Amino acid sequence: MTSATSTKGGHDPAHQQPIYVYEAPVRIWHWTHGITFFVMCITGYFIGAPMDSVPGEASDQFLMGNIRLIHFIAAYAFTIGVLVRVYWAIVGNHYARELYFLPLWDMTWWRGFFHEIRFYLFMTREMHKYPGHNPLAQTAMFLFNGLGAFFMIATGFALYGEGLGQGSWADVMFGWIIPLIGDSEAVHNWHNLGMWVILSTIIVHMYMAIRADIMSRQTSISTIISGWRMFKDDLP
Numbered sequence: 344m345t346s347a348t349s350t351k352g353g354h355d356p357a358h359q360q361p362i363y364v365y366e367a368p369v370r371i372w373h374w375t376h377g378i379t380f381f382v383m384c385i386t387g388y389f390i391g392a393p394m395d396s397v398p399g400e401a402s403d404q405f406l407m408g409n410i411r412l413i414h415f416i417a418a419y420a421f422t423i424g425v426l427v428r429v430y431w432a433i434v435g436n437h438y439a440r441e442l443y444f445l446p447l448w449d450m451t452w453w454r455g456f457f458h459e460i461r462f463y464l465f466m467t468r469e470m471h472k473y474p475g476h477n478p479l480a481q482t483a484m485f486l487f488n489g490l491g492a493f494f495m496i497a498t499g500f501a502l503y504g505e506g507l508g509q510g511s512w513a514d515v516m517f518g519w520i521i522p523l524i525g526d527s528e529a530v531h532n533w534h535n536l537g538m539w540v541i542l543s544t545i546i547v548h549m550y551m552a553i554r555a556d557i558m559s560r561q562t563s564i565s566t567i568i569s570g571w572r573m574f575k576d577d578l579p
């Protein structure tokens with residue numbers, strides 16, 4: 344793609360060059376991850392708080408069974424997606440690693456982190472430009488979407504192993520998590536709490552994505568659709 348920069352008026356095109364940030368696998372993963380996540384929130388909510396009764400003949404009903412089935416289909420899609428995303432963090436571009444990798448030893452990164460906190464506390468009006476995530480957003484992504492997804496997969500498959508039975512692959516791989524956390528009920532509660540924590544951050548995420556698109560110095564939503572980050576001014 345050619346750059347859409349202008350050299351008129353003494354502008355420095357170096358600061359307006361579009362940058363290819365999110366490669367196709369990351370973009371496709373983002374939207375499938377989001378959809379499967381919402382399917383699991385809705386079905387998971389009903390697993391945790393089932394309806395008191397279902398109208399009609401009992402033998403015609405398999406409502407909770409179907410809700411669990413949809414939860415598990417979405418869970419497999421979600422898990423395969425996360426595995427592909429982890430693979431892409433290894434083989435993809437520099438920005439593909441940001442979700443799983445915080446450069447904690449980099450002082451410039453920390454300065455950016457504290458600058459973003461000061462910005463959101465209205466202590467400075469200065470907005471920085473970032474081709475990838477800003478350090479504060481990256482930290483939130485890492486904790487709630489990177490580690491958060493692993494937590495939901497581990498606790499989810501531990502519970503799934505209870506249904507498949509002792510000695511099943513899910514029981515062998517994840518069953519140890521149940522005594523580690525306490526008992527089955529405790530794992531249910533942590534799995535449920537995990538949903539509410541991630542969901543709260545995703546509501547903020549969607550708000551920030553729209554807000555950044557309108558008010559920041561760079562594109563946001565179009566970037567996670569096309570992959571390209573464009574900048575709205577020519578200042579550093």
Ligand code: HEM
Binds near residue numbers: 369373438475484553
């Ligand atoms: C309408 C809904 C959504 C919109 C508009 C949206 C928008 C965006 C945007 C603009 C970015 C790029 C951020 C940046 O440029 O720094 C992004 C990244 C991301 N979003 Fe969303 N998002 C949505 C839903 C979700 C959902 C439901 C999830 C997870 C459950 C999610 C998880 C993520 C993650 C993990 C990234 C980082 C991508 C990476 O670095 O691999 N998003 N999203």
Ligand code: HEM
Binds near residue numbers: 386414422499503534
């Ligand atoms: C981020 C994704 C996920 C969300 C939001 C989610 C949400 C939920 C919620 C809210 C519950 C009800 C917990 C309770 O009893 O109070 C639940 C149950 C459950 N989830 Fe998930 N879940 C997710 C991922 C997974 C995954 C990856 C699996 C793996 C198979 C899974 C398997 C299960 C199982 C087996 C149950 C218990 C079903 C039952 O007791 O009838 N979940 N989920």
